Amino acid sequence: MTAVRWAADAVADGVLERGFEVAGVPGVVWLPERAVAPVPLVLLGHGGSGHKRAPRQVRLGRWFAGTAGVAAAAIDGPYHGDRAGGRFDVARYQARMVAAGMERVVGGMVADWQAAREAVTALAAVDADRVGYLGLSMGTRFGLPFVAAAGELVRCAVLGKFGLRHPDQLPAGLAAGPRLAADAARLRVPVLYHVQWDDELFDRAGQFELFDRLGSPDKQLIAFPGGHATASEAAIAAWCEFLVRHLREPA
Amino acid sequence: MTAVRWAADAVADGVLERGFEVAGVPGVVWLPERAVAPVPLVLLGHGGSGHKRAPRQVRLGRWFAGTAGVAAAAIDGPYHGDRAGGRFDVARYQARMVAAGMERVVGGMVADWQAAREAVTALAAVDADRVGYLGLSMGTRFGLPFVAAAGELVRCAVLGKFGLRHPDQLPAGLAAGPRLAADAARLRVPVLYHVQWDDELFDRAGQFELFDRLGSPDKQLIAFPGGHATASEAAIAAWCEFLVRHLREPA
Numbered sequence: 001m002t003a004v005r006w007a008a009d010a011v012a013d014g015v016l017e018r019g020f021e022v023a024g025v026p027g028v029v030w031l032p033e034r035a036v037a038p039v040p041l042v043l044l045g046h047g048g049s050g051h052k053r054a055p056r057q058v059r060l061g062r063w064f065a066g067t068a069g070v071a072a073a074a075i076d077g078p079y080h081g082d083r084a085g086g087r088f089d090v091a092r093y094q095a096r097m098v099a100a101g102m103e104r105v106v107g108g109m110v111a112d113w114q115a116a117r118e119a120v121t122a123l124a125a126v127d128a129d130r131v132g133y134l135g136l137s138m139g140t141r142f143g144l145p146f147v148a149a150a151g152e153l154v155r156c157a158v159l160g161k162f163g164l165r166h167p168d169q170l171p172a173g174l175a176a177g178p179r180l181a182a183d184a185a186r187l188r189v190p191v192l193y194h195v196q197w198d199d200e201l202f203d204r205a206g207q208f209e210l211f212d213r214l215g216s217p218d219k220q221l222i223a224f225p226g227g228h229a230t231a232s233e234a235a236i237a238a239w240c241e242f243l244v245r246h247l248r249e250p251a
Numbered sequence: 252m253t254a255v256r257w258a259a260d261a262v263a264d265g266v267l268e269r270g271f272e273v274a275g276v277p278g279v280v281w282l283p284e285r286a287v288a289p290v291p292l293v294l295l296g297h298g299g300s301g302h303k304r305a306p307r308q309v310r311l312g313r314w315f316a317g318t319a320g321v322a323a324a325a326i327d328g329p330y331h332g333d334r335a336g337g338r339f340d341v342a343r344y345q346a347r348m349v350a351a352g353m354e355r356v357v358g359g360m361v362a363d364w365q366a367a368r369e370a371v372t373a374l375a376a377v378d379a380d381r382v383g384y385l386g387l388s389m390g391t392r393f394g395l396p397f398v399a400a401a402g403e404l405v406r407c408a409v410l411g412k413f414g415l416r417h418p419d420q421l422p423a424g425l426a427a428g429p430r431l432a433a434d435a436a437r438l439r440v441p442v443l444y445h446v447q448w449d450d451e452l453f454d455r456a457g458q459f460e461l462f463d464r465l466g467s468p469d470k471q472l473i474a475f476p477g478g479h480a481t482a483s484e485a486a487i488a489a490w491c492e493f494l495v496r497h498l499r500e501p502a
Contacts, residue, residue, distance in 0.1 A: 218483075225470065
């Protein structure tokens with residue numbers, strides 16, 4: 001197992017927050033301050049231009065740990081957060097991904113998530129048999145291949161805001177190759193698939209195609225009015241309810 | 252208020268079931284056997300060929316009353332159940348609706364639901380300020396106009412499996428007129444809109460059109476694989492969770 005460096009704990013409102021680094025990837029974990037038995041874990045993949053401690057990540061992480069009694073963890077995406085190497089700039093990370101080659105970037109992020117999952121589930125407080133994933137948009141771009149590769153190690157996933165038709169607004173070099181559709185077909189775990197009904201970036205048809213490809217027998221699509229960046233309270237409640245319900249079931 | 256005739260109670264597994272008749276409409280209510288305060292109410296509209304005590308109605312009614320602590324009530328649809336006047340036959344009820352004129356049938360069923368809502372919410376055990384509606388397919392056909400007419404009297408609704416494009420398989424005389432789209436636009440309460448992804452009766456485009464027309468600022472679409480008659484456990488759980496969450500909020 002790759003060595004993990006853990007930072008000091010910060011405790012507030014019943015939540016223990018702890019930074020870590022594994023295989024060069026910076027991450028953070030939120031744990032219930034007190035738990036009588038190992039708790040399930042939700043891995044949180046952030047969106048493009050975000051980072052492991054983006055506001056919604058922190059809100060979700062603290063809600064899972066503080067209210068639902070479920071651990072949560074996040075890592076910085078490629079060229080994002082502490083891996084941006086300086087001031088964050090959208091055009092710059094896009095150019096770096098294109099230069100590296102998206103298939104290679106995806107493969108690297110899958111390995112990063114595998115290392116993070118291994119590091120966090122090695123904690124005595126975490127139940128390695130009850131792990132879920134939540135990530136939309138870029139969090140699906142990288143998270144879906146990770147969930148596909150994880151097999152039974154990840155038991156359920158909230159995905160969406162992505163599709164098989166590449167947006168005109170994004171550089172062609174960022175397009176998802178055939179790997180995404182193939183990975184979608186490999187999924188077997190329950191999936192909640194989120195669509196923004198008026199998404200100006202990923203068109204409905206391409207999002208529906210990705211949903212159709214999902215191999216999971218237990219899959220559902222949820223759609224909410226609004227554009228790509230919108231996340232209503234009802235949507236966030238649906239993600240949380242779905243994950244908690246599946247992760248509370250015995251493994 | 253129209254006189255209500257109540258049948259005797261039947262109590263089993265913590266649920267009190269009581270038949271009633273109001274304005275010539277036969278209904279049934281399921282109540283928690285013991286409740287310390289008035290409970291919310293879910294009105295259950297059955298699908299075509301069903302009736303107030305169809306298996307899923309009974310299952311839902313008993314779950315709401317016995318597990319969620321919420322009352323539930325159902326009535327027979329036009330020419331359905333005890334209103335079929337003899338042995339139930341699909342072609343016969345369809346012919347009777349067409350002969351009566353669908354706009355008139357819809358208006359009659361809206362009045363029937365209003366009478367039933369009034370009768371059941373007059374019970375001391377029921378909180379008249381927290382009423383929701385659940386009805387798919389024919390239960391949306393008749394229920395959506397009722398919810399639109401009810402204004403604040405019905406606080407949330409689960410609708411779906413219906414659309415603005417009339418199925419080729421059904422008699423043209425059963426088609427929803429402009430009233431349905433107009434009523435959809437009048438809705439303001441939270442709506443969970445259910446789509447069967449592979450519905451062979453109501454096509455996706457027509458279902459999406461109806462969803463788009465809904466005037467509710469808080470609306471969400473959920474879709475599940477399978478044909479028109481399918482109702483997965485995950486779908487049923489989503490309906491119940493949505494209604495209970497909204498009805499538990501203070502009025």
